[in-house]
Amino acid sequence: MQMRVPVAEPRSPETYDLPDATGHFGPYGGTFVGETLQAALQELREAYDACRKDVAFQDELAYELEHYVGRPSPVYHAKRLSDDLGGAQIYLKREDLNHTGAHKVNNTMGQALVARRMGKPRVIAETGAGQHGVATATVAARYGMECVVYMGTEDVARQAQNVYRMKLLGATVIPVSSGSRTLKDALNEAMRDWVTNVANTFYIIGTVAGPHPYPMMVRDFNSVVGKECLVQMPALAGRQPDYVLACVGGGSNAMGIFYPYIPHAGVKLVGVEAGGLGIATGKHAATLSAGTPGVLHGNRTYLMQDADGQILETHSISAGLDYPGVGPEHAWLKDCGRASYVSVTDDEALAAFHALCRTEGIIPALESSHAVAHAMKMAPALGRDRILLVNLSGRGDKDMHTVAKASGIVF
Amino acid sequence: MSRIAATFERLRAGRRAALVPFVTAGDPTPAHTIAMLRALVANGADVVELGVPFSDPMADGPTIQRASERALRAGTGLAMILDAVKQYRREDDRTPIVLMGYANPVEHMGIASFASRAKDSGVDGVLIVDYPPEESGAWVQALAGAGIDPIFLLAPTSSEARIDLVSRMAKGYIYYVSLKGVTGSAHIDTADVERMLARIRARTAVPVGVGFGIRDPQTARAIARFADAVVIGSRIVEEIERAEPDQAAARAGALLAEFRAGIDAAVGDRAAA
Numbered sequence: 001m002q003m004r005v006p007v008a009e010p011r012s013p014e015t016y017d018l019p020d021a022t023g024h025f026g027p028y029g030g031t032f033v034g035e036t037l038q039a040a041l042q043e044l045r046e047a048y049d050a051c052r053k054d055v056a057f058q059d060e061l062a063y064e065l066e067h068y069v070g071r072p073s074p075v076y077h078a079k080r081l082s083d084d085l086g087g088a089q090i091y092l093k094r095e096d097l098n099h100t101g102a103h104k105v106n107n108t109m110g111q112a113l114v115a116r117r118m119g120k121p122r123v124i125a126e127t128g129a130g131q132h133g134v135a136t137a138t139v140a141a142r143y144g145m146e147c148v149v150y151m152g153t154e155d156v157a158r159q160a161q162n163v164y165r166m167k168l169l170g171a172t173v174i175p176v177s178s179g180s181r182t183l184k185d186a187l188n189e190a191m192r193d194w195v196t197n198v199a200n201t202f203y204i205i206g207t208v209a210g211p212h213p214y215p216m217m218v219r220d221f222n223s224v225v226g227k228e229c230l231v232q233m234p235a236l237a238g239r240q241p242d243y244v245l246a247c248v249g250g251g252s253n254a255m256g257i258f259y260p261y262i263p264h265a266g267v268k269l270v271g272v273e274a275g276g277l278g279i280a281t282g283k284h285a286a287t288l289s290a291g292t293p294g295v296l297h298g299n300r301t302y303l304m305q306d307a308d309g310q311i312l313e314t315h316s317i318s319a320g321l322d323y324p325g326v327g328p329e330h331a332w333l334k335d336c337g338r339a340s341y342v343s344v345t346d347d348e349a350l351a352a353f354h355a356l357c358r359t360e361g362i363i364p365a366l367e368s369s370h371a372v373a374h375a376m377k378m379a380p381a382l383g384r385d386r387i388l389l390v391n392l393s394g395r396g397d398k399d400m401h402t403v404a405k406a407s408g409i410v411f
Numbered sequence: 412m413s414r415i416a417a418t419f420e421r422l423r424a425g426r427r428a429a430l431v432p433f434v435t436a437g438d439p440t441p442a443h444t445i446a447m448l449r450a451l452v453a454n455g456a457d458v459v460e461l462g463v464p465f466s467d468p469m470a471d472g473p474t475i476q477r478a479s480e481r482a483l484r485a486g487t488g489l490a491m492i493l494d495a496v497k498q499y500r501r502e503d504d505r506t507p508i509v510l511m512g513y514a515n516p517v518e519h520m521g522i523a524s525f526a527s528r529a530k531d532s533g534v535d536g537v538l539i540v541d542y543p544p545e546e547s548g549a550w551v552q553a554l555a556g557a558g559i560d561p562i563f564l565l566a567p568t569s570s571e572a573r574i575d576l577v578s579r580m581a582k583g584y585i586y587y588v589s590l591k592g593v594t595g596s597a598h599i600d601t602a603d604v605e606r607m608l609a610r611i612r613a614r615t616a617v618p619v620g621v622g623f624g625i626r627d628p629q630t631a632r633a634i635a636r637f638a639d640a641v642v643i644g645s646r647i648v649e650e651i652e653r654a655e656p657d658q659a660a661a662r663a664g665a666l667l668a669e670f671r672a673g674i675d676a677a678v679g680d681r682a683a684a
Contacts, residue, residue, distance in 0.1 A: 022545060032514055032541040034470040035577075036588055039568035178476055179466065188469045195470070198568070295514035295541060296467060308488040309519030310466040 016262050018329065023212020026335060028328035031211040033298045037191070040198045045213045047118045052220070057113065064109050065224060068142065069099045071106075073225075075232040075389070080359045081376075088382035090375050091237060092362070092392040093229055093257060102365065102394030103222055103253045104135035108204055110221030112139040115202035122146040122201045126190040128155055128183030128249075129319035129367075130162025131394060132206030137171035147171040150189045152182040155319060162398060180313045183323050187297055207250025208327030211298030215255075215327050222256025229389060230260050241389035243378070245270045247370040248341065249285065249321035251330045253393035258339060268340070271330060272374040274316035275343035285314035286343035287326040288334050301328040317346035317402060318366035320394075344373040350406055352376055353396065365394035366402060414507040414535045415560050415583040418457055419618045419639060426681050428635035430455050430674050431620060432667050433511065433644035435462035435478035436495065437487025439656040444495045447651075450664030452506050455671030460538070460642065461496070463489055463512030470540045474645040477652060489516045489525070493532040500533035509536040509562060509583070522553045530557035536583040538562035544576045551580050564588050567607060571614065578615035584640055587611065590623045599624035601633045608637055628673025635677035643670050 018025045031041055051057040065071040074097070078090045095103040108125075115123055123145050127133030133149040140147035149166055153175045156163055166173050179185035187210075194203040208215045208222075226244075233240050244261055246254035248271040261267045276284030284290065287302045294303040296311060304312040304324040316322045333339035344352075349366055352373035356364050364372060368391070375388045382388075396403070404411065412420070422429050432451045436444050444461075451459055464479035464487055471479070496508055510529065517525050517539060529537065537559060542550055544563060551561045560583030565574060567590070577585060587608065589599045604621055611619050621634050622642030631641045647663050654662040 030546050031543060032546055033543065034540045034566075034588075035543060035564035035569060035573070036470070036566040038543055038573065039566070039570065178473065179480070184467060188467055191469045192472070292519075294518055297469070298541070303515070305515065305519060307519075308490075309516035310483060311515070 018332065019212060019216050023216070025329045025332035027293070028300050028331040029212060029215055030300055031298065032295045032300065033191070033211045036195045037198070037211070040194065041211055041213070043118070048114055048213050048217050051114050051117060057117065061110055061113055064113070065106065069105050069109060070097065071224065072228045072232070073097050075229060075236055077236065078360050081356065082379065084359055085376060085379040087379040087384060088242070088386035088388050089237070089384065090379060091233070091241065091387060091389045093225060093389060095225060095253065095391060095393045096362070096364065096368070096395035100131075100135050100138050101397060102131050102135070103225060103256060103391075104132045104206060105138065106224055106256065107206065107218050107221040107252060108132070108135040108139045111202070111204045111217070112143055112145070115145065115204070116143060118202060120200060120202040122148070122197065123204050124148045124150070124190050124193050124201055125204045125206060126150045126183065126186040127206065128152070128186070128322060129398065130155070130159040130166065131320060131398065133166050133171070133173070134162055134169070136204050136206070137166040137169035140171060141169045148193065149173050150176050150186040150193070152180070152186050153177045154181040155183065155186070158319060159398070182313070184297070184311065207252040208255045208329060209250045209297055209299055209301065209325055215299065215329055218252050219255040219259055219329060222252050223259045225253070225256040225391065226258065226260035229257060233389065237387055239387070240264055240267055241387040243268045243270055243388045244391070245272060245371045245375050245388060246391040247272050247321060247367045247393060248288065248326060248330060249274065249323050249367065250325070251327035253391050255327060255329055257391040258333070262338060269333065269338060270374065271339055271341040272370045273341060273343040274318060274321035274370060275345040275348070276315040276317070278345055279343060283315040284343065285316045285322050285324070287324065288330060288341040289343045293331065296325050299328045301331045302326050317349060317406065318370065320365070320367040321370065342374055344370050344377070348373040350403065353403060362392070363396040364392055365396045366399045368393045369396070413558065413560055413583065414505070415458065415509075418507050419584065422457060423639070425678070427678055428638055428674055429457035429620065429640035430667070430671055431458045431460055431622070431640050431642045432456050432647050432663070433460040433462060433622070433642055434647060434651065434663065435464055435475065435482050436492040437464060437482030437485055438478040438648070438651055439481055439659055440485040441487050441491050441495065443656060443659060444492070445499055446660040447663060448499045450660040451667055452503060454664040454668040456506065456667060458507045458509060458640065460509045460511045460644070461492065463492055463510055463516055465513040465516060468513065472645060474648050474652070478648045489520055493528050493534070496534055497532035507535040508533065509538060510534055511538040512540070514539050514541045522550055526553040526557040526559060529559055534559060536560035536562045538564070538586060540564070544580050547580060562586055565611060567603070574611055574614050578617060581617050584618040584620050585611065585615065586642065587619050587621050588623045589621050589625075599630065601630065604634065605637050628669045631670045632673040632677045632680070635674040636680045641670070641674055643667070
C-alpha cells in the first residue's frame with residue numbers, strides 16, 4: 001500500500017512514494033475529468049501498471065532508448081562558462097543531443113510502447129512549440145501508427161517548421177482556433193478527440209500534467225535523465241551536485257531530472273519558470289511563483305487564473321513554457337519545500353542563450369536557456385568547488401526565428 | 412422535500428418525463444439571463460440547467476464552448492450568476508435550477524462559500540463535470556450542509572462498480588451522457604440508451620435524465636418513453652447563437668415548446684407500452 005508523505009516531514013525522502021494509489025501528490029493531482037473518460041483512464045492505469053512490472057517491456061524500452069533515441073546522453077562540464085562566471089562549476093545534462101533534439105522523446109517512446117501493448121493503432125497529442133508533436137509523430141512513424149496532433153492556430157503560425165516536420169513524419173496536424181488558440185486549447189481539443197475515439201486511440205500527453213496516471217507515467221519515462229546523472233556525476237565530477245536546475249513549463253524535463261534526486265537530501269532542486277516580461281507586468285508563465293491552486297486539465301495544481309477562476313493567457317518567449325498550469329508533483333514539491341521555484345525573464349533567458357552559444361558552442365532551446373540563466377545568476381556567488389547540474393533539455397535549432405527576431409534580424 | 416425531488420415525484424405521478432433545457436448563463440449577455448429563465452419556464456421547462464461559463468470547457472463541443480466565450484466576453488462570473496438566480500427566485504419558487512460547470516470557478520470561490528451562497532440564491536442542484544465521485548468527498552459534504560443536490564454523470568462506458576459509486580453519492584437526479592464524445596455530437600442510438608438505462612435503474616432509485624445528442628422533438632419523444640428527464644443543450648444554444656441578442660430568449664422558448672410537445676406525446680407512448 002502506498003503512503004502519502006506526511007506534511008510535517010516534508011524532507012523525509014525515504015517515505016517519498018508518490019503519487020498515492022489514487023494519483024494524488026498531497027492535495028494535488030487526481031483525476032478531475034468527466035465520467036466519459038474514467039473508463040479509459042482505468043484501462044490505461046492497468047495497462048501501465050502491467051508494463052511497469054513487465055521485464056520484457058522495460059528491456060524493449062531500454063533497447064529503443066539506446067539504439068533509437070541515442071541514450072545515455074552525456075553530462076558535460078561547461079568549463080569555459082564556469083570560468084567566465086568565476087564561481088560554481090556548471091555541468092550540463094545534454095538532452096539536446098537526443099534524437100528529435102529534446103527530452104520529449106523519452107516519454108513519447110515509452111507511451112508509444114504502452115499504446116502498442118494496449119493494441120491502440122491511433123495516437124493523438126497536443127503540442128505548443130511543436131516539440132512534443134514532433135516527438136510523437138516520430139515514434140508513430142517508427143511504429144506505423146496513425147498520428148493526429150492538435151496545435152493552436154497561433155502556434156501553427158509561430159512554429160511553421162515544426163508543423164512541416166510533423167507532416168513529413170506522416171502526422172496530421174489539426175489547427176485549433178478556440179480560446180486563446182495556444183497549447184491549453186490544443187489540450188482541450190485532444191481530450192475531446194480522446195473522449196470520442198477512445199476505443200482505438202491512445203492519448204500521448206506531453207508533460208507531467210493531466211489526470212492520473214499521466215503525471216506519474218510521464219515522470220517515470222523521463223526519469224531516465226536523472227537516473228543517468230546519478231551514475232554520471234560521481235564518475236565525472238567525483239560526487240553528486242549541490243544543485244540540480246531545470247526549466248519548468250508543465251515540468252516534464254524537471255521531474256525527469258529531479259525525481260531520482262528526491263531521496264538525496266543534500267542535493268537542492270531548483271525549478272526555473274518563465275518570467276516573461278517580468279512577474280509585475282502580468283505577462284509571464286511563472287505559475288508556481290505567482291499562481292494559486294485550482295483545477296485544470298484533469299488535475300489540481302497551481303494555475304494562472306483571474307478573480308473569477310478563469311484561466312489566464314500566459315506569455316513567454318519560449319513557447320514550450322507558455323502554459324498556465326504546472327505538473328501537480330511540482331506543486332507538491334514546492335509546498336513541502338523539497339524543491340524551490342524561481343523565474344527568469346525573456347531577456348535573461350536570451351542573454352543565457354547567447355552566452356552558451358559563444359562560450360561552449362552549444363545552441364540551447366529557449367526553454368533550457370531559462371535554467372542556464374538561473375545557473376549563471378547563482379554561480380558567481382558560490383565557491384569554485386560547488387557544483388550546479390543543469391538539465392539542458394533541448395537544442396535551439398527550432399528557435400532561430402524567435403532569437404533572430406528578438407535581435408532585430410530578418411532572414 | 413427538495414424542489415428537484417418534488418418535481419420528479421409530481422412528474423412521475425403524471426407518467427411524464429421532465430424537460431430540462433440547458434443554457435449558458437450570461438449568453439448572450441448577463442442582462443439576458445432572467446429573460447431566458449422566464450422564457451424557458453413559460454415554454455415547458457420542468458428543471459433548468461444553467462451553465463457556468465469556463466475558459467477551458469474540456470467536456471463541451473464547439474457550440475457550448477462558443478456560448479462560454481460569448482458569456483465571458485460579456486463579463487459573466489459565478490457571483491453574478493448566483494445573483495441572477497436569486498433575483499429570479501423572487502418570481503418563481505417552484506422550478507428547480509441546477510448549475511452546471513467546471514471545478515475551477517467553484518474552487519476559486521471556495522466550496523463552502525459557494526455552497527452557502529448557492530443556497531441563499533435558491534440553487535437546487537449542482538453538476539461539476541470534472542468532479543468525478545472519487546474526488547467529491549468534501550464537495551458532496553459541503554452541498555449536503557446547504558441542502559443542495561449533487562448531480563453526477565454516468566456514461567456508456569461506466570462499469571457496474573461506477574454506477575454503484577455514483578448512486579451512493581448522487582441526489583436529485585443522475586445525468587446519463589448518452590454518447591461517447593462531447594456535447595453537441597452526432598445523433599444518439601435510442602435502443603442503446605434504453606438498454607443502459609435499464610442497467611442503471613437496476614442499481615439505483617435516483618431518477619435518471621438523458622442528455623447529449625438530443626437534437627429534435629422526435630428523439631426527445633423516443634427518449635421520454637423510458638427516461639425520467641430529457642436534457643436539451645446544444646440545440647437550444649445554437650438557437651441562441653443564431654438570434655439577435657434581444658430575440659434570443661423568445662427563440663429559445665419557441666424551440667423548447669416544440670420539444671415540450673414531443674415529450675408530452677410520449678405520455679401516450681408510455682401508457683400504451
